[in-house]
Amino acid sequence: MIQEKYTINSEETSLNLVQTQIESVRKKNITKTGFRVYKDEKIGVSGAIGRYDEQEQWEKAEKALSLNIAYPFEVSKNLEKSVEKTCDFADGLAFSREMEEMLKVLREKHPQFIFSNKINLVTDTVTLENDKGLNLHSKISKIEASILIKDKSSSDLMDAFMGMEGTQWDREEFLRMVNLTCEGLEKSADIENGKHKVVMIPFGCEFMGKLYSELHGLKYGTGGSLFSGKIGEQLFCEPFTLYQSLSAEDGILSPFFDAEGTLNKGDRYTLIENGVLKSPYTDKKYARQFNLEHTGSAGGAYDSVPSLAPSPLVIKKSERTLKEMLEGEKVILAFFASGGDFTPEGKYATPVQTSFLFDGERLLGRLPQLNITSHLYDMFGKDFIGVAKDSFTSLFPMHLPVMHLKVEKI
């Protein structure tokens, strides 16, 4: 019998902003622990939140073996690695003081706007260890901001959004990004209906959903995916390479291992290379069941049987800067495009709630509400231009994708 312990601790100072002021401070320090036992190709799991009796938990996990959940795979073993990423703030107090100062600047510089929602200082510590020599440890401290920006004269719930997830804090750069957005909101712009170059803000635009669903190992293996049976085929354009990524270089601040203790070289696994399908994403179960490559994409709650769950999918950066890709054109920056979807065959449509006319550096004015449409095979095929090699901000990696899309004003 193998015993394995999966521990997730989350420590947080969360500031809630109302009217560009700190309205509340929330503290959290919660540990969730999963206990797994493996025996005779079965797995048993138990779990606890907070304090626990270790002996009792192992006994519960062992008892759970009688539920007959199959796990006929090799448990990860003889692997030790520890990665710690520290943040610019020593503690919640220093963090709160700095955010008070930053908000004071926002109130003075942007009296026309209301800034609200959350800025958090988070430390996530995740450990996966077993009695076969597996000992993986990740501790990441980071700043998470998700700030809603609203023009005081606007009757929308929000007009724009400033998001970040990073370990470095640079107040000047953060304020520059906010200034850029507010300047864009203060002016109006217009475009003609038709096909346009569109730059997508990845955290505000849901344009990758079909890739997540169609690259799912179970869906692929059972023939239910658009891509089923097409490994080795050229599905998209040459510049389109897609990783499953846990890499900080891609802006992902997550543990470097999956829930089964699998690591990938460079924390990435290539699923589509130069437009050619290499593999769907898989865990140990579906890799074996469908004779697919094992990409290390197991997830699940602390007390779950590990199961297939998508890791972040990231499009490879091109060799061109954003400016080079825009070629001096004024284009559309889709800031917030939510609620759309794909048909089963891949036709895509979404409203764009917030967008700007954009020259690659400045937001030249807010555009009216738009509909954008395309097809999965076009937007990452003939209409795909690339992902900028330069980051739009130094706060965190933000490499913007550019593609041609059909645009209509609503």
Next chain:
Amino acid sequence: MYTFPKGIYSDVRIEDVFETKIELTDGRLDEIKEKEYKGAFIRVFDGKRWYYSATSDIEGIQNELDELAKLADPNDEIENHPVVKKFEVNQGDFCEFMGDKDISSTHIDEKKNLIEAYTALLKGDKTISSLKSYYVDKRKRKSFHSSKGARLTFDFQMAGLRLSFSLKSGEKLFSESYDCASAAFGDLKNKDKEIKERFNQAVEFLNNAQDIQPGKYTVIFSPLAAGVFAHESFGHKSESDFMVGDETMRKEWTLGKKVGADLLSIIDDGNPAGSGHVTFDDEGTRANKTYLIKEGFLTGRLHSAATAAYLDEAVTGNGRAINFEYEPIVRMTTTYIDKGSKTLDELVSEVETGILVETIKHGSGMSTFTIAPSLAYAIKDGTVAHPLKISVVSGNVFKTLNEIDGVSDTIQLHSFVLGGCGKMEQFPLSVGFGGPYVRVNNLDVQ
């Protein structure tokens, strides 16, 4: 029970949770577990700022309360603060799910047998490429204590299942699911006919669905889709936290303003049984029935104590948190459109060219709302015709509310155990929604 620090308002919410989860893939058991845990959320308010702590250390609550109080600035007049004055002081035991009604008293084997039996109804059908089956239940017993004297115990319970099937026929692909949920385990039984009907609908869609010609259409939403429409298009805008300190929004949202068609009434109510049921909210306020729109006029909005104080309105019982790790914020409960006078047949027969949306994948709502349909059908010359493949239905919220021209005469309220409502960091919150069939003109369909 607790010694509440002087000069500050404080409250403690303890959640005692029981959960079951069973998951199968193509009939094979992937997961089966029961778990129980406790957690607490502690709040302290000095009249200027809130201080919160989320903890799983129930024995350490008093210490946590005392530590939070050290951050606050005590205020002898705190009892007279407008927000503190809004907090209700309710006392008593209001638990509904005790003894045999407690879902934890049903043996896990019975739950497993149920989901396996439903899975067997579909397993082996040649059209299915993969079949995922879920049984999930949750019983949450909450106790709430405040420095104003609230001493409450109440509970929430929901059990349900989902069968998700991916279908394939040649090059044609389609995914659909059947969902069912109730506070009582017994209500999940005898669903064979409904499951088969949904499956047959999906197979018919797979084989016969045609592409939509994008454009403006009259759309009839099913009770499920109408509920999501009400939730997304108007419910979120009725959550009054967005109005705090915002004069433009206060003027825009003056009660009594005409915002929709005469036959439109939208209600949020925490009282009906189901996934939006709350006896009390997470601030100890009793659940209310709130008309957001009555006969086209803006008549109410949803409040926590803080927003009710700011707008000088009554609390509505909508201060809710997804779990013990979060503070209550203004959220919906069960949101639905009130019934009208027409039958579904009448609604359809009056449409020359339009669309009937039966089931949906998701919805969203800002100034533009969206509904991503799953099972949708063309309406031609007053009858429901072939299935239609649609990416998204969208419209401007306020224009759309005035484009409603028909509402059917029967309401259905829907409950769920998987998924829920998301608002910023807090997802998923258990909510309910529904309504009658609702006909809306001039929606953008892609």
